[in-house]
Amino acid sequence: MKFAVKAWSSGSARTGLLQLGNCPSPIETPALLLSTRKGLPYFIAPDLLPSLPSPDSHLLQISPIHFLEGLSPKTISNVGGLHQMLGLPEYGFAAVARDSLQCLPECNSTNKHGASFETPCGRLLIKPVDYLELINSMRPNIWATLADEVPAWVSDKRNKTSVDRTVRWLDECISLSSAGGAVLGSIVGGSSVEERERCAQEVARRNVTGYLIGGFGLGESMDERPALLNAATAILQDEKPRMVCGLGLPEEVLQGVAAGIDLFNSEYIYHLTLGGFALAFPLGGIKISVSKPDPSDIGNDRSKINLRATVYRKDTSPIVEDCSCYTCQNHTKAYINHLLNVHEMLAQILLEIHNTHHYLEFFKSIREAIKAGEFEQFRNRFIESRRDHLALAAVA
Numbered sequence: 001m002k003f004a005v006k007a008w009s010s011g012s013a014r015t016g017l018l019q020l021g022n023c024p025s026p027i028e029t030p031a032l033l034l035s036t037r038k039g040l041p042y043f044i045a046p047d048l049l050p051s052l053p054s055p056d057s058h059l060l061q062i063s064p065i066h067f068l069e070g071l072s073p074k075t076i077s078n079v080g081g082l083h084q085m086l087g088l089p090e091y092g093f094a095a096v097a098r099d100s101l102q103c104l105p106e107c108n109s110t111n112k113h114g115a116s117f118e119t120p121c122g123r124l125l126i127k128p129v130d131y132l133e134l135i136n137s138m139r140p141n142i143w144a145t146l147a148d149e150v151p152a153w154v155s156d157k158r159n160k161t162s163v164d165r166t167v168r169w170l171d172e173c174i175s176l177s178s179a180g181g182a183v184l185g186s187i188v189g190g191s192s193v194e195e196r197e198r199c200a201q202e203v204a205r206r207n208v209t210g211y212l213i214g215g216f217g218l219g220e221s222m223d224e225r226p227a228l229l230n231a232a233t234a235i236l237q238d239e240k241p242r243m244v245c246g247l248g249l250p251e252e253v254l255q256g257v258a259a260g261i262d263l264f265n266s267e268y269i270y271h272l273t274l275g276g277f278a279l280a281f282p283l284g285g286i287k288i289s290v291s292k293p294d295p296s297d298i299g300n301d302r303s304k305i306n307l308r309a310t311v312y313r314k315d316t317s318p319i320v321e322d323c324s325c326y327t328c329q330n331h332t333k334a335y336i337n338h339l340l341n342v343h344e345m346l347a348q349i350l351l352e353i354h355n356t357h358h359y360l361e362f363f364k365s366i367r368e369a370i371k372a373g374e375f376e377q378f379r380n381r382f383i384e385s386r387r388d389h390l391a392l393a394a395v396a
């Protein structure tokens with residue numbers, strides 16, 4: 001893996017290029033990794049993957065824990081690793097233990113031997129040696145070391161222990177690694193700025209290719225996040241990529257980008273899709289305009305629309321008028337509303353295509369704003385446009 005920062009804007013926001021050996025073209029950052037279940041996006045079949053913007057959609061995030069109940073690590077290794085097994089040789093895979101969908105960290109059962117996760121197969125304790133056995137057989141392009149992630153409300157003592165364990169497991173993971181691939185050193189520290197700094201300093205001293213800043217989305221408030229993110233990123237080497245887990249909403253992504261994060265995951269898209277929502281916020285850089293809400297907007301926050309709503313039953317327009325995705329080019333809101341009502345999985349397939357496409361376009365707008373040196377203006381305009389709309393909708 002090669003990574004280079006190309007442009008900076010508003011202090012820490014940055015764009016870069018990530019080159020993975022098997023991907024035909026470099027991927028621009030800040031980038032979105034597509035969340036997967038057992039290596040494939042939840043509802044998008046492999047034959048529809050090429051319809052997503054390329055190469056932006058070529059980074060997939062996997063959780064090795066999904067495979068624990070299936071093929072043995074030896075079989076995966078004999079097949080030739082993840083890329084061969086999934087038939088996606090030109091895609092990049094980033095392995096992270098936690099995925100917040102199926103493998104939630106469960107800090108009360110985590111102990112000095114390993115991290116505990118709530119999974120569909122029950123609570124599992126994953127030791128560094130088990131985790132690395134999976135990593136070594138799967139051979140992802142990028143993998144993150146095992147972390148002891150704790151929620152924001154744990155005691156200072158527990159938080160300190162989580163940092164100590166995460167750093168110890170980092171050393172263990174690196175010593176057990178035989179598959180190569182880029183190593184992201186996990187950084188935790190809960191809601192303590194001092195612990196986040198201590199963890200970042202320890203990880204920055206190690207021989208890692210990049211960083212995974214974890215422990216977010218676990219009860220901390222949006223207001224305390226910038227200080228926690230900056231505490232870590234200010235210490236990390238600029239030339240190495242930084243990934244974050246647990247920041248999904250557009251405003252949260254913008255917070256992350258402002259702190260110098262390069263890679264984000266897309267669990268937000270999965271939750272939207274499952275709920276029957278479609279992303280519909282305007283994409284237009286700092287030129288975003290605020291239009292008057294129409295009656296069908298009531299109850300929506302303009303970032304997304306609820307396609308289950310009866311107001312869409314006879315709506316023959318696409319989700320977003322000028323969207324170039326497969327769904328908007330071929331289908332109407334009325335059809336997707338019907339599919340949702342009759343519980344056809346095609347609804348989720350079409351929604352995930354649109355939502356992924358729309359969010360990838362959002363990331364593209366962020367990159368363009370950074371390249372133009374206008375990230376702060378872009379961010380302020382984006383947040384204002386949503387606030388203005390909510391105010392207008394309340395009046396209407």
Ligand SMILES: [Zn+2]
Binds near residue numbers: 353
């Ligand atoms: Zn679309």
